Amino acid sequence: MNGENVSCQKKEFYSSAFILVAGNLSDGTKKIFSKFSIEGKIGVFGLIMIIMMAVFAPLITSYPPDKITGNSLDSPSSDHYLGTDELGMDIWSQICYGARMSLAIGLAVACIAGFGGGALGVIAGYKGGVFDQVLMRVIDVTMALPSLPLLIVISAFLGPSIINIILILVLFSWAKPARISRSQTLSIKNNDYVISARMFGAKPFYILRKHIFPEVLPILFVLILSISSYAIIAETGLAFLGLGDPTSKSWGMMLNYATGFRSIYFTPYWQWWLLPPLFMLIFLLLSLAFISRDMERVLDPKLRIKKGD
Amino acid sequence: MKKDRNSFIFRFLLTLLVILAINFFLPRMMPGDPFSTTSADVAGDEIIVMTEEQREYYIGYYGMDKPQYEQFFIYLKNLAAGDLGKSISYKMPVWSVIKIHLPWTILIVLCATALSTFIGVIFGTISAKNRKKSSDRFMMAGMIAFAEIPSFLLGLILLLIFCVYLRMFPLAGAVTPFAVYGGVLDQAWDIMYHAFLPVVTLSFAQLTGVYLLTRNTLITVTSKDYIRTARGKGLGEKIVWNRHALRNALLPVVTRTGFMIGMMMGGAVLVESVFSYPGIGMTLRAAVVGRDYPLIQGILLVLAVSILVCNLTVDKVYQMLDPRVSV
Numbered sequence: 031m032n033g034e035n036v037s038c039q040k041k042e043f044y045s046s047a048f049i050l051v052a053g054n055l056s057d058g059t060k061k062i063f064s065k066f067s068i069e070g071k072i073g074v075f076g077l078i079m080i081i082m083m084a085v086f087a088p089l090i091t092s093y094p095p096d097k098i099t100g101n102s103l104d105s106p107s108s109d110h111y112l113g114t115d116e117l118g119m120d121i122w123s124q125i126c127y128g129a130r131m132s133l134a135i136g137l138a139v140a141c142i143a144g145f146g147g148g149a150l151g152v153i154a155g156y157k158g159g160v161f162d163q164v165l166m167r168v169i170d171v172t173m174a175l176p177s178l179p180l181l182i183v184i185s186a187f188l189g190p191s192i193i194n195i196i197l198i199l200v201l202f203s204w205a206k207p208a209r210i211s212r213s214q215t216l217s218i219k220n221n222d223y224v225i226s227a228r229m230f231g232a233k234p235f236y237i238l239r240k241h242i243f244p245e246v247l248p249i250l251f252v253l254i255l256s257i258s259s260y261a262i263i264a265e266t267g268l269a270f271l272g273l274g275d276p277t278s279k280s281w282g283m284m285l286n287y288a289t290g291f292r293s294i295y296f297t298p299y300w301q302w303w304l305l306p307p308l309f310m311l312i313f314l315l316l317s318l319a320f321i322s323r324d325m326e327r328v329l330d331p332k333l334r335i336k337k338g339d
Numbered sequence: 340m341k342k343d344r345n346s347f348i349f350r351f352l353l354t355l356l357v358i359l360a361i362n363f364f365l366p367r368m369m370p371g372d373p374f375s376t377t378s379a380d381v382a383g384d385e386i387i388v389m390t391e392e393q394r395e396y397y398i399g400y401y402g403m404d405k406p407q408y409e410q411f412f413i414y415l416k417n418l419a420a421g422d423l424g425k426s427i428s429y430k431m432p433v434w435s436v437i438k439i440h441l442p443w444t445i446l447i448v449l450c451a452t453a454l455s456t457f458i459g460v461i462f463g464t465i466s467a468k469n470r471k472k473s474s475d476r477f478m479m480a481g482m483i484a485f486a487e488i489p490s491f492l493l494g495l496i497l498l499l500i501f502c503v504y505l506r507m508f509p510l511a512g513a514v515t516p517f518a519v520y521g522g523v524l525d526q527a528w529d530i531m532y533h534a535f536l537p538v539v540t541l542s543f544a545q546l547t548g549v550y551l552l553t554r555n556t557l558i559t560v561t562s563k564d565y566i567r568t569a570r571g572k573g574l575g576e577k578i579v580w581n582r583h584a585l586r587n588a589l590l591p592v593v594t595r596t597g598f599m600i601g602m603m604m605g606g607a608v609l610v611e612s613v614f615s616y617p618g619i620g621m622t623l624r625a626a627v628v629g630r631d632y633p634l635i636q637g638i639l640l641v642l643a644v645s646i647l648v649c650n651l652t653v654d655k656v657y658q659m660l661d662p663r664v665s666v
Contacts, residue, residue, distance in 0.1 A: 069480065167353070174354040176646045178605040179623065179639050180361065186627040187365045263489045267609050270491060271624055285495070289613075295503045295510055308495055312488055319487035 066324045073320030080314055084129035091123035095279060106302050113302035115284075116291055124279055125306050131280035132314065135192065135265045136258035139199040144254040147204030148211040152242055155215030156234065165208065172205040181264060185273045192275045195268060199261045207253045211246045218245050248329050255322035259315055266311060281307040351651055358643045359418075362636050363411050414636075423640070424633035428626070433637035437619065441641065443513050444611070444618035446530075447537045448603045455542035456549055456596050463553025464585065470558060479554075486547035491609035494540040498613060501536060508536050511615030537607075537614045544606060545599045552595055556588040590660055597653030601646035 066074065083090070093099040093110070098118040106113045112121040154162040181198060188194040218224060224241050232240075268274055269282025272290070276283070284307040294300050398404050402413065417424065423433035462478065469475045502510045509515070513533050520526040560566065561584050569583045608620030615621065619638055626634040 069484075167350075170350050171354050171357050174350065174647065174650070175358065176601070176605050176643050178608055179642045180358075182608065182623065182627060183365055183635055183639060184361075259487075267489070267491060270609065271612060272628070289495075295498075300499065300503060304495070304499070308492060312492055315487050315489070316484060319484070323483070 065328045066321075067327075069320040070324030073317040073324070076313060076317030077321060080129055080310075080317070081133065083126050084133050087123070087126035087130065091120065091126050093120040093123050095119060095123040095127040103299055103303075105298070112306050115287065115303055116299075121284075121302060121306060124284055125281070125310060128279050128281045128284060128307065129310070129314075131192075131278050132262050132265065132282075132311070135196060135199075135280070136262040136318075138196050139203060139261035140254040140258035142196070143200045143203040143257050144207045144250050146200070147206070147208035148246060148250045148253075150204070151208035151211035152215045152238065152246055154208070155212035156219060156238060156242065162212075165212075169205045169209050172202070173209075175202070177202045177264075178267070181268065182271060182273065185268050190273055190275045192278055195265055195275065196261075199264055202264075203257045203260060207250055207257070210249060210253065214246050214249060215242055218242055252322055252325045252329060255318055255325060259318040259322070262311075262315065262318075281311050285311075351647060354647060355644070358640070358647075359415070360411075362639050362643075363414055364407070367407065367410075367632065418640075423637040426626075426631055426634040426637075428629045428631045428634065433633050436622065436634060437637055437641055440617060440619045440622045443534075443616060444604065444607050444620065447534050447541060447611075447616065447618065448600060448607055450534065450538040451541035451545070451603060452596055452599055454538060455545040455599070456592065458542070459546050459549025460553050460585075460589070460592060462546075463550045464557060464580070466550070466554045467557035467561070468580070479551075482547045482550050485543065489609075490540055490544035490606050491613050493543055494537070494610050494613035497536050497540055509533055513617050534616075537610055537616050540610050540613070541603055541607060545603065548599070549592060549595060552591055553588060556591055557584055560584050560588045593660065594653045594657045597649050597656065601649035604642055604645050604649075 063071070063074070096119065099120050100110050100114045100118045102114065102116055102118045104110055104114040104118070110120050110122065112125065114120055115124070150165060154165040181202065184198050184201075185195060188198065218241065224237060227237055227241065265274065265280060266282030266285070269280055270285050270289070272286055274280060274283045274286065285304065288294060288300065288304040288307070291299070291303075294304065402410060405413070414424075421434075423437070425431065426433045426436050429436045462482070466475045466478050498510070501507045509532070513530065514526075515529055515533075518529060520529070566579060566583055569579045574583075607618060608623055610616075611618045611620035612624055619641070623635065623638045623642075625631075626638065
């Protein structure tokens with residue numbers, strides 16, 4: 031319970047820190063949350079539930095996910111809540127530990143791509159010149175690349191490891207935050223208050239920190255949510271094709287093992303082997319989507335004003 | 340404007356070059372080599388163990404002993420001549436392998452495009468007509484939630500419901516094996532029967548986009564003056580919607596259809612895997628597993644070029660349909 035409190039406090043701390051940074055949204059997390067629609071609230075609770083599952087996986091499962099703890103392909107019982115897979119590993123613990131994998135990949139890709147791409151975009155927008163030109167060309171090309179076929183081939187070449195998968199996904203998702211934060215920077219840069227700050231001798235770093243980052247951050251935050259759901263989908267797809275990391279069981283890998291099992295569709299095994307990861311994935315993606323849609327809506331007036339500039 | 344169009348072509352060529360380069364160098368950096376796979380992993384077949392001499396011969400035969408940049412230029416030269424190389428696992432030209440499997444992918448992609456456009460426009464129109472009523476809100480929330488489920492997970496659900504639980508549709512393949520057909524109709528029926536679920540899955544993934552686009556454009560269009568004029572002339576509600584509103588609202592839908600074909604070509608890879616549909620995506624998966632470099636290159640190239648060409652065409656078609664854009 032204590033750990034829960036700490037993580038809650040941490041969460042609150044981060045979100046309030048975020049809001050302080052965001053400046054314009056100083057009226058607090060509760061206010062934002064109250065603006066959420068019913069779907070958005072369900073999404074928040076869903077996401078918190080999955081995070082809890084991932085964090086407290088050792089407490090709520092009675093078996094390790096990667097040890098043989100029962101008979102092969104047992105149906106659900108009080109011993110193994112969701113039955114076992116073909117090797118006799120507990121499926122409920124695989125689900126709980128798999129949540130860690132999916133969340134970690136989503137979060138890592140989204141943070142690296144979102145903040146990295148965002149920083150590149152801000153710098154390019156602020157400095158302009160050759161760097162800006164080159165970056166825009168690279169962004170254009172990156173966005174035009176057909177991502178899924180290339181993802182498949184690149185991850186096959188780099189070999190199945192979590193780090194590689196995260197790096198590839200970052201490679202394919204940094205362009206959008208970069209482009210958006212660049213255009214935001216461009217529109218903020220020429221505002222009177224920024225110009226007058228510069229007149230008073232403000233250094234570029236000061237202007238970036240005081241005027242530009244606080245404006246760009248909320249938008250990046252929305253993008254980070256959508257990138258993380260993209261990353262989770264992509265990782266699942268790759269794992270489903272057999273290109274995931276075989277040593278770490280994500281939900282996508284569970285799908286891969288289950289669908290790869292011969293005659294799974296002619297036996298009742300799919301009911302407890304295939305359905306749980308499928309259901310959890312859809313639940314997670316829907317939660318993320320609901321949250322990001324509401325975040326976008328809450329932040330929208332701001333966005334519209336800036337687009338109108 | 341002229342400068343803009345040039346930069347578009349330039350961008351297209353640049354992207355193509357990047358794809359060609361990735362396409363060429365990546366497979367060559369992959370771990371493993373095609374001959375070790377042929378020599379050990381052919382399950383059920385007789386196992387051919389190559390001597391060092393044979394290995395050398397094959398490496399020379401496929402031109403793998405030359406320096407990489409030289410191989411790249413040879414690759415580009417052959418490509419310009421329409422030669423994609425020889426598949427190592429199929430032992431025939433890559434283009435012939437692609438020619439066997441591509442029609443299946445094109446079939447489901449085109450059917451899915453048609454289906455999602457058709458249903459999306461109908462739903463969008465219904466929704467726009469009932470704007471601000473609860474049915475519109477309900478429909479929109481449902482459609483948006485639906486769009487968040489990636490197509491292959493949706494495919495898995497459909498597969499479980501219709502193929503496994505209800506046993507209404509086949510689990511795999513594009514035709515019934517060893518079937519003897521009474522006629523062309525019989526054969527067409529069999530093909531549609533097998534393609535049905537992949538097509539439905541693919542179109543669901545794009546449905547929401549078309550739906551939202553139709554709905555939003557229709558709502559914008561119906562607030563225009565000429566709609567009021569049409570109503571004021573005493574035209575029936577049906578004619579106003581079909582002739583005046585829908586015709587104008589369909590313009591962006593047309594261009595979206597083009598983008599959709601491109602996106603679906605990529606997305607088909609996973610959906611085909613779910614349904615074991617023998618299209619180009621299944622072949623790509625097999626080629627990656629078998630380290631069949633020329634085949635991977637060929638498939639990537641076909642997919643990438645078709646996506647790029649779709650996008651380019653859409654841009655041109657849009658300029659033709661809507662002269663306002665180029666002014």
